[in-house]
Amino acid sequence: MKHILSILVQNRPGVLARVAGLFSRRGYNIESIAVGTTEDPDVSRMIIVVDAEERIVELIAKNVHKLIDVLKVQNLTHESYIDRELVLIKVNATPRTRSEIMQIVSIFRAHIVDVSDQSLVVEVTGDEGKIDAIVSLLRPFGIKEMVRTGRVAMARGAWSDEGQQQRPRVIA
Amino acid sequence: MAAVEWSKSVGKDSAKPVRMRAGEAFVQALKDEGVEVIFGYPGGAVLPIYDILYSADIKHVLVRHEQGAAFMAEGYARATGRPAVCLATSGPGATNLVTGIANAYMDSIPVVFFTGNVATAAIGSDAFQEADITGITLPITKHNYLVKDARDLPRVIREAFHIASSGRPGPVLIDLPKDVTVAEIDYVYPERVDIPGYKPTYRGNMRQILEAAHAINLAERPVLYVGGGAVHSGAHEEVRALAEKANLPVAMTLMGLGVFPADHPLSLGMLGMHGTVAANWAVDRCDLLIACGARFDDRVTGDLSKFAPHAKVIHIDIDPAEISKNVVADIPIVGDLKLVLQDLIEKVQPKRPEAWLKQIDEWKKEYPLRYYPRDGEIMPQRVIEAIYEVTGGDAICTADVGQHQMWLAQYYGFKQPRSHISSGGLGAMGFGFPAAIGAAVGCPGRQVWSITGDGGFQMNLQELATVKSYNIPVKVAIINNSFLGMVRQWQELFFDRHYSHSDLHTNPDFVKIAEAYGVRGLRVTKEEELAPALEEAARHDGPFVLDIHVAREENVFPMIPSGKSVADMVGLKGRLES
Numbered sequence: 001m002k003h004i005l006s007i008l009v010q011n012r013p014g015v016l017a018r019v020a021g022l023f024s025r026r027g028y029n030i031e032s033i034a035v036g037t038t039e040d041p042d043v044s045r046m047i048i049v050v051d052a053e054e055r056i057v058e059l060i061a062k063n064v065h066k067l068i069d070v071l072k073v074q075n076l077t078h079e080s081y082i083d084r085e086l087v088l089i090k091v092n093a094t095p096r097t098r099s100e101i102m103q104i105v106s107i108f109r110a111h112i113v114d115v116s117d118q119s120l121v122v123e124v125t126g127d128e129g130k131i132d133a134i135v136s137l138l139r140p141f142g143i144k145e146m147v148r149t150g151r152v153a154m155a156r157g158a159w160s161d162e163g164q165q166q167r168p169r170v171i172a
Numbered sequence: 173m174a175a176v177e178w179s180k181s182v183g184k185d186s187a188k189p190v191r192m193r194a195g196e197a198f199v200q201a202l203k204d205e206g207v208e209v210i211f212g213y214p215g216g217a218v219l220p221i222y223d224i225l226y227s228a229d230i231k232h233v234l235v236r237h238e239q240g241a242a243f244m245a246e247g248y249a250r251a252t253g254r255p256a257v258c259l260a261t262s263g264p265g266a267t268n269l270v271t272g273i274a275n276a277y278m279d280s281i282p283v284v285f286f287t288g289n290v291a292t293a294a295i296g297s298d299a300f301q302e303a304d305i306t307g308i309t310l311p312i313t314k315h316n317y318l319v320k321d322a323r324d325l326p327r328v329i330r331e332a333f334h335i336a337s338s339g340r341p342g343p344v345l346i347d348l349p350k351d352v353t354v355a356e357i358d359y360v361y362p363e364r365v366d367i368p369g370y371k372p373t374y375r376g377n378m379r380q381i382l383e384a385a386h387a388i389n390l391a392e393r394p395v396l397y398v399g400g401g402a403v404h405s406g407a408h409e410e411v412r413a414l415a416e417k418a419n420l421p422v423a424m425t426l427m428g429l430g431v432f433p434a435d436h437p438l439s440l441g442m443l444g445m446h447g448t449v450a451a452n453w454a455v456d457r458c459d460l461l462i463a464c465g466a467r468f469d470d471r472v473t474g475d476l477s478k479f480a481p482h483a484k485v486i487h488i489d490i491d492p493a494e495i496s497k498n499v500v501a502d503i504p505i506v507g508d509l510k511l512v513l514q515d516l517i518e519k520v521q522p523k524r525p526e527a528w529l530k531q532i533d534e535w536k537k538e539y540p541l542r543y544y545p546r547d548g549e550i551m552p553q554r555v556i557e558a559i560y561e562v563t564g565g566d567a568i569c570t571a572d573v574g575q576h577q578m579w580l581a582q583y584y585g586f587k588q589p590r591s592h593i594s595s596g597g598l599g600a601m602g603f604g605f606p607a608a609i610g611a612a613v614g615c616p617g618r619q620v621w622s623i624t625g626d627g628g629f630q631m632n633l634q635e636l637a638t639v640k641s642y643n644i645p646v647k648v649a650i651i652n653n654s655f656l657g658m659v660r661q662w663q664e665l666f667f668d669r670h671y672s673h674s675d676l677h678t679n680p681d682f683v684k685i686a687e688a689y690g691v692r693g694l695r696v697t698k699e700e701e702l703a704p705a706l707e708e709a710a711r712h713d714g715p716f717v718l719d720i721h722v723a724r725e726e727n728v729f730p731m732i733p734s735g736k737s738v739a740d741m742v743g744l745k746g747r748l749e750s
Contacts, residue, residue: 009369010368010369013318014306014307014310014318017307017310018310021310021311025311059493059497062492062493063493065492065493066491066492066493067315067369068314068315068335068367068369068370069369070369071368071369
């Protein structure tokens with residue numbers, strides 16, 4: 001099963017390697033990872049998607065939490081959350097197929113951000129289902145290149161991380 | 173630059189900052205931490221630090237190999253309970269520490285390792301003697317630092333000691349680029365540490381403690397399973413009080429030996445692969461297993477699916493990541509063992525599970541640890557008993573790794589915590605002798621014996637030069653069977669007696685080696701020479717090496733083969749039934 005871990009860390013060199021190392025150590029591949037600073041520039045958030053059994057994810061999460069630079073670990077899979085990914089897709093497009101692709105792009109509320117005589121670059125944002133759907137529809141035209149940001153996710157509702165450092169940790 | 177006044181009071185928060193070089197700040201910070209000794213070895217990248225050490229009044233033990241320094245620091249920390257300090261240069265100096273760091277990590281030993289590194293501008297350029305030691309030690313340190321700004325040094329050192337010695341202890345490494353150590357800073361040693369991501373839980377959850385007490389009160393066949401965490405937490409008195417209040421039989425792991433006196437009627441001795449029959453059967457049949465600072469290691473559990481099959485499990489540990497890692501805990505309690513047990517003892521009712529204790533006594537009588545003397549040979553188990561006799565059972569004994577390590581654990585009968593020092597998790601050969609040196613440095617006045625093997629001793633015997641130069645009175649007893657004994661035992665039992673590369677009959681003359689280093693040495697080949705030789709070694713004022721030739725093909729029993737369960741235990745009566 002896929003799990004989305006939301007990890008708050010101190011913004012320091014090496015912290016990404018420390019966290020990632022705990023996944024590889026147990027032989028699990030990180031499916032995607034997105035890292036950026038939070039509202040507090042000293043704190044970063046990592047959103048890690050990993051495909052593993054519940055028990056293993058919990059063990060890894062506990063070990064992640066033990067890292068000195070890690071402030072909080074939360075498994076969003078257990079909660080109601082919003083997730084998004086941004087994808088750039090360079091797809092073959094001839095004058096004959098261009099309008100058909102543009103129709104698909106418009107249905108998905110995606111954008112065309114670059115055009116050449118043989119290709120289009122589509123920018124699409126959405127959750128996993130939407131991305132999978134547009135990718136499978138564009139595939140028959142020939143996808144020349146695809147770049148994905150990895151998923152970012154956030155718990156729904158008014159609850160926030162404000163003052164979280166004092167709050168009990170969700171996982172460990 | 174004026175010489176700094178070395179003192180305990182320099183640069184505390186409240187005091188005025190003192191201008192000094194970072195190398196001096198390094199020494200001053202160690203003094204502010206109460207460090208009395210550094211185990212180290214110089215080299216290019218740490219020359220500025222060694223230049224400060226030239227005139228600083230802090231003790232430095234010069235080793236002959238950085239791995240020796242790492243193991244000495246561990247021996248010091250294990251024997252004293254205080255964090256130890258180890259110092260090495262960049263590149264090979266740093267990588268030579270790696271086995272020692274991994275060893276400290278596996279056994280949760282508080283050591284702060286300092287390494288030099290090339291100047292910050294050269295980092296990442298494959299400069300001479302450069303190694304990415306923070307990268308290399310990422311998975312084997314509790315935390316590590318690369319100090320790029322000298323002004324961070326006092327804070328980093330303060331944090332490192334705090335992290336190493338609090339919560340679940342462990343090694344912390346601080347990497348110091350050469351230019352950082354010569355920079356000038358305003359030294360203030362922070363009195364407080366605030367690490368937002370590091371807040372260990374010390375007090376146990378009271379509801380869980382009540383539930384645990386309830387389970388103990390109801391149990392008919394309880395067993396206390398005590399590990400190294402009880403040593404780190406200093407919980408030996410509490411373990412004893414709990415065991416005696418509710419008459420709980422106590423089984424100890426290799427790392428837990430000494431927490432509960434081996435000669436106490438409730439002691440089951442060691443459990444696990446080479447544990448006693450009584451300890452393993454008790455765990456197998458128990459209805460309540462109370463794990464205290466233990467981590468259900470595979471050498472303890474064997475086949476997890478068959479381990480303690482009837483037991484409800486209480487797991488008390490300071491590290492939440494240990495809870496339910498290998499065996500699911502019915503009642504998990506995260507906290508410092510000493511504090512948790514103090515709360516628990518109050519809630520437990522006095523009781524005496526008569527039938528269970530009677531059963532256990534029968535097992536202990538029927539299946540004591542035993543061996544069978546053979547004419548004309550010195551039995552290795554006898555050597556351990558004889559060392560117990562000559563030391564009155566009060567020595568600090570360090571083990572290397574292998575058969576002698578198990579015989580020491582089985583036959584010495586440790587009575588106090590921190591008297592048995594062994595490489596448990598990593599099982600690192602070469603550990604024992606330098607660890608004994610560290611223990612002797614940390615505990616002057618105590619008898620310190622290094623019980624080692626002919627294989628393991630050769631992995632760090634260069635430290636004979638260290639014991640000689642400081643006249644450190646470590647007594648080395650080489651249990652010499654001219655084999656890698658444990659390897660040979662497994663080859664005998666599981667690989668059709670194919671003694672593949674485990675025969676060390678081309679060993680050197682250990683007595684001559686000792687003498688070459690200026691250390692007294694004596695060979696023992698006959699049983700009647702044993703006691704007088706041990707006494708001579710014990711009496712001798714200084715280091716001593718005994719090369720004791722023992723029965724070559726003796727095995728360690730009982731034994732639960734790797735990955736098997738109690739039902740597969742062999743050698744219950746001290747030998748294979750044929």
